[in-house]
Each structure stands twice: as structure tokens, then as C-alpha cells.
Amino acid sequence: MPELPELTALAAWLDGQLAGATVASLQFPTAFALKNKDVSPDIVAGRTLIRVVRRGKFLVFDTDPDGGGPALVANFGKSGWVRVSGKLPEVKDAPEAVSAAKPAAGPIMARIGLVKDGTEHGVDLMDYGRWKGLAVHIVHDPEVVPGIAELGPEALDPEFTLEDFARLLTSKQRIKDIIRDQKKIAGIGNGYSDEILHAAKLSPLAPGASLDTGSVERLYTAMRQVLSDAAGELTGLAPDKLKAAKKASMAVHGRNGEDCPVCGDTIQELAYVGTSFQYCPGCQTGGQVLAR
Structure with missing residues (x-):
């Protein structure tokens, strides 16, 4: 999407x-x-x-x-x-x-x-x-x-602060679901949530309430950086070039079985709520391969 x-x-x-x-x-x-x-x-x-x-x-x-x-x-x-x-x-x-x-x-x-x-x-x-x-x-x-x-705040809105973001992470809901819920944050889907969580070095299945202050700040920073960098790289491309450019820029999403560009571990895939997501065990889960 x-x-x-x-x-x-x-x-x-x-x-x-x-x-x-x-x-x-x-x-x-x-x-x-x-x-x-x-x-x-x-x-x-x-x-x-x-x-x-x-x-x-x-x-x-x-x-x-x-x-x-x-x-x-x-x-x-x-x-x-x-x-x-x-x-x-x-x-x-x-x-x-x-x-x-x-x-x-x-x-x-x-x-x-x-x-x-x-x-x-x-x-x-x-x-x-x-x-x-x-x-x-x-x-x-x-x-x-x-x-x-029903949209929540735009992910890159300057007025969407770290404090606002932290208030969304106080439940047992998994952080992947939180950051791609359009009623909470507008604009993020399955692909870029994978990229954000990889950049933040966090497990997609971690409950929001389990994150300490440093992890929340790291996730917020990763969200802003990943999205702004990606938008900057794609801006100026014609519509028929955008899909391929997005795919080529991904570090983990859509790269099941490939080597992680950060740590070299094998990227894994997990079927999840009608779709699937990709993550790096070495970067995100302490080496653990998540169970289906």
C-alpha cells in the first residue's frame, strides 16, 4: 500500500x-x-x-x-x-x-x-x-x-512532539500496530513500519507500554528520520519510477532471506494479521527468530 x-x-x-x-x-x-x-x-x-x-x-x-x-x-x-x-x-x-x-x-x-x-x-x-x-x-x-x-497527527508534523508520541505507547498493543494505525499516526503502513522498527532496533511485537524512555525516544527519532529521508529521496521522481525506487531503498521490508545491511544476520519474515512483515533478529530481537 x-x-x-x-x-x-x-x-x-x-x-x-x-x-x-x-x-x-x-x-x-x-x-x-x-x-x-x-x-x-x-x-x-x-x-x-x-x-x-x-x-x-x-x-x-x-x-x-x-x-x-x-x-x-x-x-x-x-x-x-x-x-x-x-x-x-x-x-x-x-x-x-x-x-x-x-x-x-x-x-x-x-x-x-x-x-x-x-x-x-x-x-x-x-x-x-x-x-x-x-x-x-x-x-x-x-x-x-x-x-x-479519523486521521491522527501526521507523522512528520512539527507539532507532533515526542511527548505526543509517548502518550500513544502506554498500552499493551504491539508497537508495529501502534505506529501504522492511521487513527493514531497518519501515513505509515506495513513497509515503512518495518523500516522504522529496524532503524530503532526494536522488536515489532514489543508492547508499547514495555518501552523505556530511551526506546520511545529512539523510535520517535527513527520514525521522523526514516520517513523524511525516504520522502527526500523519492521527491522529483515520476510516478512510474517511484515504486521501484521505494523497493530499492528498503533495508528489511520485502527482503526475507537476504543479509541485513547493518549486522549481516539473515532477515526473517513473520505472517501477521492478514499480511507479513520482515525484521532482523540480530538488530531487533536479540537474535531470536519470532515464532509464527
Whole structure:
């Protein structure tokens, strides 16, 4: 699932390329992605795209300079991403495709056509998963989208202090679950939680309340450093380069069976709550291989 660093880079790239463009068309090949069926995509057509920004794991395409909408808010789910082309998508005369409650047959979930300074742009919101999780809302205020309304503080917000962070770590909940819970901290998912915990040299399964003051500070510092470094490395890359760059930058996530770049121990994997995570026993668990 796309997380804070690559979504920050994606929003910045799209904003740089497309801010000021006129929205020529907005299409949904099926109704699956559009979650608020009472709003017509036509209300966006003809408007100017003012900005593209990130909120948590959401991307916001805003067409109102005063923040009053309408805005297209997209969450990519587990397997979604963006494809950008240099031409407007073909407009299909099939309004029933939007209203029909049918599942998505292909990866294209929504298509945005834009024109800027006479140049055409096509932005496709894609979902490559078998089970489609990409969701789009058309709203006048992005804060009304449930996933945004419930977000905790942004992980890199300067006002999110060490003291604020420490208050989240007072339960028996495992620290991996705490830092990727969007209601507690916005923007971190499975991948970067692995990287943060590796950098902090902490077991993913350690309860939050078990951490001493030094461990809490180390985890907070690792969170800020890992995310800011990753966002910096990815910024400026086009959407089709971001996924590969993210994968190449990972120290432990997705690297089961490889050597840890820090201590040389073998990176391990553990199946966990519908997914899996990777960690280094030498760096994080005192050499212990966690039991399934």
C-alpha cells in the first residue's frame, strides 16, 4: 500500500505538472471506485485543478482556490497507483457504466483528462490487485471523507512532539500496530513500519507500554528520520519510477532471506494479521527468530 514518502513525492510531482490545468473529463469505467454515488463526476469537469496534496494515505485533487471543493479524494488501497500519459483519455458515451453497481473488470478505476497551456494530460487511477481497494470520493470538503476525518497527527508534523508520541505507547498493543494505525499516526503502513522498527532496533511485537524512555525516544527519532529521508529521496521522481525506487531503498521490508545491511544476520519474515512483515533478529530481537 502506498505510504507517506511515496505519496508525498507523487503529490508534489502531480502538483508541479498539473496545477493550473483545466479538468476536461472525469470518468469511472465502473461504479466500483466512486464511493459517493449521489455526486456526479460532471461537477468537476471544466474546473481548474488548483493543487494536488497528500493527507495521510489519501491524495487530494482540489479544484477550489478557497478550499471549498469540489475535490477528488483518492485512496489507493493495497494495490493502487497512478498512470500518467500525454494525451486525454477517450471519453466513452456510457453513463450507465457509472451508475451500474458492477465490479471492476480491469485495472483502470478512474480516468482524469486535463489540459494545461494547450498540452493534454491523462491521469489514470489504477488498481492492479485481484480485490479492488482503490476508492474515490468527490466532496466539497476532504475532511468529510471518513478515512481523513479519523486521521491522527501526521507523522512528520512539527507539532507532533515526542511527548505526543509517548502518550500513544502506554498500552499493551504491539508497537508495529501502534505506529501504522492511521487513527493514531497518519501515513505509515506495513513497509515503512518495518523500516522504522529496524532503524530503532526494536522488536515489532514489543508492547508499547514495555518501552523505556530511551526506546520511545529512539523510535520517535527513527520514525521522523526514516520517513523524511525516504520522502527526500523519492521527491522529483515520476510516478512510474517511484515504486521501484521505494523497493530499492528498503533495508528489511520485502527482503526475507537476504543479509541485513547493518549486522549481516539473515532477515526473517513473520505472517501477521492478514499480511507479513520482515525484521532482523540480530538488530531487533536479540537474535531470536519470532515464532509464527
